Amino acid sequence: VRATGEHVDLLRALAPQVLGVLVRRYGRFDACEDAVQEALLAAAVQWPEEGVPESPRAWLITVAARRLTDQLRSERARRRREDTAAAQAPADEAFAPAPGDEQPPEHDDTLTLLVLCCHPALSPPSQLALTLRAVAGLTTAQIASAFLVPEATMAQRISRAKQSIRAAGGGFDMPPEPERTERLRVVLHVLYLMFNEGYIASSGPDLQRAELTREAIRLTRAVHALLPEDGEVAGLLALMLLTEARRPARAHPDGTLIALAEQDRSLWNRAYVEEGTALITDALAHAPLGPYQLQAAIAAVHDEATGAEDTDWPQILALYELLARAAPNPMVTLNHAVAVAMVHGPRAGLDLLATLDGDERVATHHRLDAVRAHLLEMAGDHAAARDGYRAAARRTTSIPEQRFLEARAARLSD
Amino acid sequence: VKYMLLIYDNANTRETFLGEEGRELMAEVDAIMNELTESGELVGGEALADPSNTRTIRLVDGTPAITDGPFAEAKEHLGGYLIVDCESAERAAEIALRWPSARFSPMEVRPLMDTAGAEM
Numbered sequence: 030v031r032a033t034g035e036h037v038d039l040l041r042a043l044a045p046q047v048l049g050v051l052v053r054r055y056g057r058f059d060a061c062e063d064a065v066q067e068a069l070l071a072a073a074v075q076w077p078e079e080g081v082p083e084s085p086r087a088w089l090i091t092v093a094a095r096r097l098t099d100q101l102r103s104e105r106a107r108r109r110r111e112d113t114a115a116a117q118a119p120a121d122e123a124f125a126p127a128p129g130d131e132q133p134p135e136h137d138d139t140l141t142l143l144v145l146c147c148h149p150a151l152s153p154p155s156q157l158a159l160t161l162r163a164v165a166g167l168t169t170a171q172i173a174s175a176f177l178v179p180e181a182t183m184a185q186r187i188s189r190a191k192q193s194i195r196a197a198g199g200g201f202d203m204p205p206e207p208e209r210t211e212r213l214r215v216v217l218h219v220l221y222l223m224f225n226e227g228y229i230a231s232s233g234p235d236l237q238r239a240e241l242t243r244e245a246i247r248l249t250r251a252v253h254a255l256l257p258e259d260g261e262v263a264g265l266l267a268l269m270l271l272t273e274a275r276r277p278a279r280a281h282p283d284g285t286l287i288a289l290a291e292q293d294r295s296l297w298n299r300a301y302v303e304e305g306t307a308l309i310t311d312a313l314a315h316a317p318l319g320p321y322q323l324q325a326a327i328a329a330v331h332d333e334a335t336g337a338e339d340t341d342w343p344q345i346l347a348l349y350e351l352l353a354r355a356a357p358n359p360m361v362t363l364n365h366a367v368a369v370a371m372v373h374g375p376r377a378g379l380d381l382l383a384t385l386d387g388d389e390r391v392a393t394h395h396r397l398d399a400v401r402a403h404l405l406e407m408a409g410d411h412a413a414a415r416d417g418y419r420a421a422a423r424r425t426t427s428i429p430e431q432r433f434l435e436a437r438a439a440r441l442s443d
Numbered sequence: 444v445k446y447m448l449l450i451y452d453n454a455n456t457r458e459t460f461l462g463e464e465g466r467e468l469m470a471e472v473d474a475i476m477n478e479l480t481e482s483g484e485l486v487g488g489e490a491l492a493d494p495s496n497t498r499t500i501r502l503v504d505g506t507p508a509i510t511d512g513p514f515a516e517a518k519e520h521l522g523g524y525l526i527v528d529c530e531s532a533e534r535a536a537e538i539a540l541r542w543p544s545a546r547f548s549p550m551e552v553r554p555l556m557d558t559a560g561a562e563m
Contacts, residue, residue, distance in 0.1 A: 152530055155483075177445075178486050178528050186483025229559040238559065279562050286562040399563055426444070429560035 036076050039085060040069050041244075044166030047089045049138025051097065052201045058145065059191035060100055061093070062163050068093035069166055139164060139251050140216075141203055146190075147215045150197035155190040156219045157226070162187055165244045175226070175238045213256075217265050217321065220249050224269050228276070229427075242273060260316020263308050264325045270305035271328035274298040286433040290337035302332045320356035323348055327364075342371040359391035363400045375408035395424035399434060406441065415441040445486060445528045446535040449551040450544050452522030457493065459547065468543040475541060479527060484538075488525035519548045526555070 044065060051061040068089045082088040146160040158176070161167045167175075173183035204212055227241030249266045256262050278292035309325040316322070327348045334340040349365040362385055370378025382401050385391050402417025415438045422434035460468055479485035499514040500507060513520065522544065529535050532552070539550040 154530065176528070182480075182483050182486060182528070184483075185480060189481065189483055229561045286560060288563060292562075396563070403563075425560075426554045427557045427560035429558070430563070431556075431560075433560070433563065 036073065036081070039081070040072055040089075041166040041247075043086055043089055044069060045139045045142050045164050046086060046137075047093055048142060048163060049201075050090055051093055053138075055094075055097060056201075057101075058199070058201060059188075059195055060097060062191060064093040064097035064100060065089070066162065066168070067096045070168065137251070137255060139248070140255050141201060143216045143219075143248070143252065144203060144209075144212045145194065145199055145201060147212065147219045148194045148197060148199045149212070149215065150193045150199070151190050153219065153222060155186060155193070156215070157222050158183060158186050159190040159194075160219055160248075161223065161241070161244065165248060167240075167244070171240070175241055213259075214261075216252070217249075217261060220245050220252070221265060221268075221321075223248075224272075228272060242269075242276075245269060246273065258316065260312040261319040261321045263312035263316065264319060264322030267305040267309035267312065267325035268321055268328055270301040270308070271325060271332050274301035274305065274332060280429070284429055285436070286429050288433075289331065294335065297332065302329075305329060306333065318351070318355065320352060323352040323355060327352070340371075342368060346372045359385055359388050359394075360396070363391070363396055366400060366404065370404050370407060375404045378404045379408070393424065395421040395430070395434075398424060402437070406437075411441045444530075444532070444535075445526060445555040445557075446532070447553050447555060448488075448525040448527065448535065448539045448542065449521060449553065450523045450525070450542065451519040451548040451550065452544065453519050453548050456522060456544060456547050460543075471541075471543050475538065479525075479538070484527045484529050484534075486526040486528050488523065490523035491521060494520045 047068065048061060048065045051065060052058050055061060071092055072085070072089060076082075076085075142164050143160060146163050147156045151159065158172055161172045161175075162169065169184045169187060170180050172187075173180040176183065203209060223241050224245035227238050227243070227245060229238075246266070246269050249262070249269060253259075253262045253266045274297050275289070275292060277298065278287065278294065278296040280286050305325065306329045309322060309329050312322050313326060327345055330341050330345050330348070346365075346368040349361070349368045352361055353365050362381065366378040366381040368378075369381050379401065382397065382404065385397055391397050398417050398421035402414045402421060405411075405417055406414035418434045418438035418441070422431050422438065425431050425434065459465055476485065476488075494513045497513045498509055498511055500509050502508070525538075525542075527535055527538060529538070532554070535552050539545060539552050542550060544550065
């Protein structure tokens with residue numbers, strides 16, 4: 030049985046609320062999360078057949094609490110078998126629905142859950158997997174399919190992530206400052222990874238991965254609604270919308286990638302462009318500047334150009350100079366070099382790229398070869414450009430990128 | 444990122460693994476497999492039958508030709524593989540270095556191609 034799109038949206042929106050109620054009431058994040066997941070699965074099977082209950086939230090809380098009771102009871106039974114000094118068992122009445130389950134939540138637990146799932150004891154892939162399950166309400170099977178690993182592998186990864194949080198003593202509270210700011214920064218990074226994982230997926234067989242993009246935007250919207258004054262949250266949401274806007278134009282129907290300069294801009298999602306541009310304009314006017322806002326501002330300049338040739342490259346260059354100071358890293362330098370080339374000519378861009386040759390983080394990365402080839406092509410050195418595209422094509426581990434780079438090289442061979 | 448760890452055997456590897464010394468080696472294999480399962484890094488893996496079971500197929504001027512035995516005689520042959528999904532190439536190499544076969548023949552660690560990609 031498959032839940033319809035409407036049910037899926039409702040379940041995903043309710044997942045963090047239900048989990049929040051359970052963790053507040055019973056503690057034990059790991060056990061509560063399992064119980065909520067089971068309740069979501071039960072709902073996905075029952076609701077399409079029997080109809081959505083009058084209070085879906087209370088229904089989920091009741092079912093999840095019952096599962097939790099069962100689980101804790103069997104754990105106690107096991108312990109009792111192992112150790113005759115049985116642990117004190119809480120009364121079953123403790124698991125009955127509490128008054129107020131029918132009411133909408135007095136506070137939103139989404140942010141607290143995000144902060145918990147993005148616990149610093151976990152690696153970024155584990156933070157991402159746990160966030161998708163506990164906050165976004167995806168099933169383990171869906172997450173496994175998005176990351177192209179067996180379901181058992183993903184189940185193990187999620188269960189281990191929860192154990193790590195338990196071992197690290199992660200509690201269901203917002204940490205105090207300054208840790209709070211640091212943890213929020215990790216949450217934004219995980220949402221950014223979630224978006225990218227979905228966005229880089231090609232069309233066709235990777236539809237599950239495209240769902241990650243949708244979830245990343247939905248969760249970032251939720252965080253933005255809770256922290257409207259935070260410029261970086263607004264910047265990240267704007268960056269996602271301004272990037273997602275180009276999705277319809279980014280590849281041919283067969284999955285072949287299309288460079289930004291060659292995309293059919295009439296296919297871009299204007300509603301996303303407008304929303305993203307408004308968000309970033311407001312953030313830049315009111316909040317302290319940060320890397321997500323700068324990246325969003327760059328995306329907005331690209332998106333507002335009616336054609337590639339109308340792009341305001343001097344403005345983009347100025348933004349990259351700020352970004353290179355705020356968040357220096359080799360990937361920023363690569364894009365910065367393209368902007369330099371567009372304003373000051375390809376040789377100036379190549380000079381900036383040359384500073385990366387000794388940088389072991391990127392010296393053997395296919396993107397360095399690809400950008401260098403692009404600038405060499407601009408400079409009219411077609412033989413060197415062709416070699417560069419070929420080198421990049423050999424180095425990439427992405428099939429669509431390899432096809433794109435080989436096509437670039439072939440275009441210069443005529 | 445997913446990596447394939449290619450396990451190469453030589454003429455004596457299987458004997459070693461099935462002999463007295465092999466018990467400890469197999470215990471090491473089990474321990475690594477458990478660790479990779481626990482950590483959620485294991486994607487899959489298989490062992491291949493002895494190369495004498497190989498059939499090589501060729502198209503000679505469009506006509507199929509099937510011969511018994513491997514396509515090239517070599518001191519080392521592919522004995523099996525593991526696929527792991529790990530955070531870094533360093534971690535994949537670390538797993539390969541601990542795989543007992545690495546003490547007898549080299550291992551290769553190769554990234555898998557991804558169907559996703561970003562426009563440039």
